[in-house]
Amino acid sequence: MSRKQHWDTAYDQKSEGQFSWHQETPALSLELMQEAGITRACSVIDIGGGTSRIVDSLLDMGLSDIAVLDLSENALRAAQRRLGMPGATVTWIAADITTWQAGRQFDIWHDRAVFHFLIDPADRAAYIRALSDSLSPGGHAIIATFAPDGPDKCSGLPVQRYSPDMLAATLGVQFKLLRHHHHLHQTPWGTPQAFQFSLFRKTG
Ligand SMILES: C[S@@+](CC[C@H](N)C(=O)[O-])C[C@H]1O[C@@H](n2cnc3c(N)ncnc32)[C@H](O)[C@@H]1O
Numbered sequence: 001m002s003r004k005q006h007w008d009t010a011y012d013q014k015s016e017g018q019f020s021w022h023q024e025t026p027a028l029s030l031e032l033m034q035e036a037g038i039t040r041a042c043s044v045i046d047i048g049g050g051t052s053r054i055v056d057s058l059l060d061m062g063l064s065d066i067a068v069l070d071l072s073e074n075a076l077r078a079a080q081r082r083l084g085m086p087g088a089t090v091t092w093i094a095a096d097i098t099t100w101q102a103g104r105q106f107d108i109w110h111d112r113a114v115f116h117f118l119i120d121p122a123d124r125a126a127y128i129r130a131l132s133d134s135l136s137p138g139g140h141a142i143i144a145t146f147a148p149d150g151p152d153k154c155s156g157l158p159v160q161r162y163s164p165d166m167l168a169a170t171l172g173v174q175f176k177l178l179r180h181h182h183h184l185h186q187t188p189w190g191t192p193q194a195f196q197f198s199l200f201r202k203t204g
Pocket residue numbers: 003007021022023047048049050051052053069070071072075095096097098111112113114117154
């Protein structure tokens with residue numbers, strides 16, 4: 001089964017509250033966006049956004065340049081259905097982050113639980129190229145992955161776990177680590193999962 005088929009099937013079979021990664025409010029992501037200095041004038045892209053409610057919060061904050069990218073068209077359709085009319089102002093991008101070319105730049109890149117699925121070094125390199133190309137100079141990236149004490153699989157797929165330092169070393173010197181948090185996510189059925197959330201600034 002291809003990567004896309006895996007995720008389309010997952011979103012076809014379950015609704016948002018049945019996914020281990022579901023959050024009612026993406027509080028820590030929003031806190032890090034505040035630390036990055038987010039304003040209504042900022043452009044934000046949520047990578048592998050799925051059915052995440054971060055887009056709802058960004059719309060509530062009055063942002064008008066929001067993009068959500070995901071491999072799964074089923075996920076994007078479900079998020080659009082939930083949002084209704086306000087979702088019409090969002091740019092929905094059905095693409096694999098390892099082959100996508102933005103053709104523009106964003107002020108803030110957000111990724112919760114996507115980079116850690118890239119266990120092939122070539123896929124990681126492609127992701128970092130996309131990040132580098134599509135983030136404005138001085139722009140910020142928030143990347144959340146399972147931490148070293150987190151699960152080694154998600155949605156039945158193997159993941160690479162990271163500490164903030166390991167993630168910084170993987171992204172390279174162009175991305176300066178500004179803040180990091182160890183975070184225990186509670187799945188909808190109450191199982192704790194250890195994440196790291198890191199905030200980076202693109203230098204140079
Ligand atoms: C664990 S879910 C996290 C969803 C969302 N970020 C959140 O926090 O609720 C991972 C998401 O990444 C998407 N995804 C996985 N691999 C991807 C890839 N190579 N390119 C784009 N999206 C991908 C999946 O379709 C899924 O929506």
